[in-house]
Amino acid sequence: MGEEGGEEYLFKIVVIGDSAVGKSNLLSRFARDEFDHNSKATIGVEFQTQVVEVDGKEVKAQVWDTAGQERFRAVTSAYYRGAVGALIVYDITRTTTFESTKRWLDELNTHCDTTAARMLVGNKCDLENIREVSVEEGKNLAEEEGLFFIETSALDSTNVNKAFEIVIREIYEKVS
């Protein structure tokens, strides 16, 4: 029960995907409306909490960042523990990061309940001129795997809040 006697919701959401696809920037855009042009490794930051309103209810989204662990293929099971939602991120300008999403999905599926709300995110959609992965390819994969799909830009803010909000709403509808 919350302080005012209402219900409180806390949802753990993990952000996964290859190095440099923009995971940390998606999170900082969502939680603080900030963007970092330097790709410095985000060591230390475990998660950020953002309060969102769903159907007049306060929902706390606790969004976890890999903090660079993915470079060493060492994202631990503790990272996934208790997650009820996930953003699987690739970079639309690098096909290899799109191909990796299957591996990330496998890892997610080994650690999390299959009922976790999952969104495939094609980030950096501001870089249309150097796009390697088409919107269609993203949509098709999402459909095959039963995921939501969205393209985002952490740089110009396109669809960033929307991506998180869709996942949060989906989780909310499952638990409420």
Ligand code: GDP
């Ligand atoms: P992470 O390793 O997945 O956490 O990726 P980062 O958030 O550190 O971003 C990696 C690099 O991509 C950085 O240089 C960011 O400035 C850049 N970046 C992240 N998101 C975007 C985006 O939406 N558009 C563009 N153009 N660059 C981005």
Ligand code: MG
């Ligand atoms: Mg990072």
